[in-house]
Amino acid sequence: MNKETENKTPYEILGDKGIKDLAHAFYEAMDELPLAADIKAMHSDNLDHVKRMLAAYLTGWMGGPPVYLAIKGTVCLTEPHEPFRIGPKERDQWLACMDAALDKIKASDSLKKMLKEIKVDLIIILTPSGMHYDHSNLALDYGFHVLVEKPICLLITDAKKLYKKAKDKKLVLSVGFQNRYNKAIVYLKKAVEKKLFGKIVSISVVLRWCRFQSYYSDNWHGTWKFDGGVINQQAIHHIDALNYIFGPIKKVSSFISKRLNKLEAEDTCVSIIELRDGALCTLEATTAARPKDFEASITVVGEKGIAKVGGIGLNKIDDWQIFKNKINIKKIKKNNSEKFDNGYGISHKKIIPLYLNQTQNKIKNYDSVIQSISTLKLIHSIYSSSERSKVVQISSNLNSRKLGR
Numbered sequence: 001m002n003k004e005t006e007n008k009t010p011y012e013i014l015g016d017k018g019i020k021d022l023a024h025a026f027y028e029a030m031d032e033l034p035l036a037a038d039i040k041a042m043h044s045d046n047l048d049h050v051k052r053m054l055a056a057y058l059t060g061w062m063g064g065p066p067v068y069l070a071i072k073g074t075v076c077l078t079e080p081h082e083p084f085r086i087g088p089k090e091r092d093q094w095l096a097c098m099d100a101a102l103d104k105i106k107a108s109d110s111l112k113k114m115l116k117e118i119k120v121d122l123i124i125i126l127t128p129s130g131m132h133y134d135h136s137n138l139a140l141d142y143g144f145h146v147l148v149e150k151p152i153c154l155l156i157t158d159a160k161k162l163y164k165k166a167k168d169k170k171l172v173l174s175v176g177f178q179n180r181y182n183k184a185i186v187y188l189k190k191a192v193e194k195k196l197f198g199k200i201v202s203i204s205v206v207l208r209w210c211r212f213q214s215y216y217s218d219n220w221h222g223t224w225k226f227d228g229g230v231i232n233q234q235a236i237h238h239i240d241a242l243n244y245i246f247g248p249i250k251k252v253s254s255f256i257s258k259r260l261n262k263l264e265a266e267d268t269c270v271s272i273i274e275l276r277d278g279a280l281c282t283l284e285a286t287t288a289a290r291p292k293d294f295e296a297s298i299t300v301v302g303e304k305g306i307a308k309v310g311g312i313g314l315n316k317i318d319d320w321q322i323f324k325n326k327i328n329i330k331k332i333k334k335n336n337s338e339k340f341d342n343g344y345g346i347s348h349k350k351i352i353p354l355y356l357n358q359t360q361n362k363i364k365n366y367d368s369v370i371q372s373i374s375t376l377k378l379i380h381s382i383y384s385s386s387e388r389s390k391v392v393q394i395s396s397n398l399n400s401r402k403l404g405r
Contacts, residue, residue: 003316005281009062009064010089010111010114011175012063012064013108013111014062014107014111016067017062019055019058019059019064020051022055022058022105023032023055023101023102023107023190023253025102025104025105026097026098026284027047027050027051027054028101028221029096029098029100029162029222029321030043032100032101033093033094033097035093036093036096038089038093039065039093039097040095043352052070052326056068057068057075057077057212057342059068059161060075061244064101076381078126078127078128082218088288089359099219099322102115120357121145121146121173121356121359121360122144122145122146122352122356124148124149125139125146125149127155127247127315128220128226129151129154129226129227129232129233130154130223130225130227131226132156133152133154133155133159133162135148135167136152136162136173137161137162140166140169140173141165143171144172145171145173145355145358145359146172146174147172147174147351147352147355148173148174148176149175149176150175150176150177150236150237150245151236151372151379152369152373153376154226154232154404154405155399155404155405156373156376156396157374158404159372159376160396163366163370165187166369171364172293172358172359172363173366173369174355174363174368174369175235175359175369175371175372176200177240178242178345178348179237179238179240179313179314179345179347180240180244180340180351181350181351181354182347183315183335183336183337184311184314184315184316184317184336184338185215185241185244185245185309187317187336188245188298188307188309189244189245190299191307192245192246196302196304197300197303197304197306197307197321197322198302198304198305198307199279199302199303200275200279200301200302201279201280201303202280202281202282202300202301203241203242203246203275203279203281203282203298203301204281204282204284204297204298204299205239205281205282205283205284205285206298206299207234207285207286207295207296208289208293209230209286209287209293209294209296210287210288210289210291210292210293211261211288212261213261215287216261216262216263222264222265223232223264223265224264224265224402224403225404226403228265228266228270228287228379228403229256229265229266229267229269230265230269230285231256231262231266231269231285231379231382232265232379232383232403234285234287235269235283236375236379237313237314238283238285238296238298238314238384239375240371240375241314242281242283242298243371243374243375245279245298246279246300247275247276247374248275248276248374249273249274249275249378249381249393249394250275250393250394251274251290251391252381252382252386252394253270253271253390253391253392254269254270254382254383254385254386254399255269255386256269256382256386257267257269257353259286259288260288260290261288267286267288268285268287269286270284270285270286271283274275283382285375293312293342293343294312295310296310296311296312296313296314296343297309297311297314297318298381301317304322304324305320305323305325306319306321307319307321308320309339311337312340313343314334314345315338315345316338317332317333317335317336318333325405327341377396377398378394379400380400380403383400383402383403384399387400387401387402
């Protein structure tokens with residue numbers, strides 16, 4: 001690396017104009033190279049918009065301002081590419097076009113080397129749930145640390161395989177259950193650990209969200225092979241919070257139904273759950289609420305008090321009473337509540353730096369994986385209870401007959 005590029009990001013070397021030129025040259029190369037025929041066929045004749053989007057994405061990726069994020073609200077590229085089949089052949093065509101584009105703009109050898117040798121700190125898997133195992137497994141095979149969006153995968157056996165491979169290869173493997181890091185959930189978990197509520201009597205988990213039919217119009221949402229329904233796609237966060245704070249779970253009795261939406265799986269579920277310590281829990285979850293998302297909450301009743309964590313995504317302390325203790329409810333609510341615009345929340349911003357720190361400091365903490373496997377067992381048990389029309393014990397050997405099949 002020469003002095004011109006030393007300690008500079010690719011964005012600082014190319015600048016805004018250089019990156020726009022690179023995006024333009026990329027699509028020129030795609031048009032010219034016969035080997036790029038497959039990816040060329042994915043594009044319309046007018047490339048003005050995709051040129052701007054590529055330049056916006058490369059600006060942030062190369063160390064500049066997050067232009068694409070500002071436009072799209074995310075840097076995830078899964079959704080815009082969902083209609084297309086993209087595999088190794090298409091990947092290689094894309095890279096060939098980018099190599100040609102770098103030549104076209106006369107990029108220096110040191111810049112090309114920098115781009116090709118960029119150190120990958122962490123692979124984040126944001127693909128459809130039914131692909132999580134294959135993609136996480138491949139990333140681990142290549143020696144990359146992995147953060148996979150929930151669920152870790154659809155089958156319990158596959159989740160255990162990922163856990164074993166990560167441990168054997170001494171790689172970080174973590175799962176994106178961001179609600180565990182919401183202020184309200186952190187506060188509730190600490191209170192339960194300190195036994196501030198005394199003996200737990202009952203718990204209520206409620207999810208009343210809205211997903212219209214258009215949500216299920218792609219090739220994977222609501223399908224058994226790639227997703228499941230409200231239980232495994234939306235309520236899994238709240239089921240995980242239940243398991244994380246109050247588990248282990250002993251047994252469950254569940255009913256699922258398709259009330260408003262047309263999908264393979266379910267849009268509504270009601271369950272009765274027994275914890276190992278004997279406390280009882282009700283779970284009500286639906287994506288058939290109309291016309292918007294209303295509530296995601298956990299209410300706990302104990303011998304010494306009662307509390308409710310609610311809001312749109314387990315983000316607010318709605319009620320907090322510890323009997324015989326002087327507490328400042330207003331202060332508790334203020335200090336442990338966060339503003340969420342939607343149910344996805346803001347805690348993804350907390351977990352990515354956390355897991356990056358693990359990779360950089362070679363910390364191998366598999367707690368999130370172990371807990372995620374435990375939550376996946378509960379998910380399968382909820383489905384299995386409905387499929388078998390009976391109360392079921394939580395077990396690694398009890399698998400849904402449909403989820404992931």
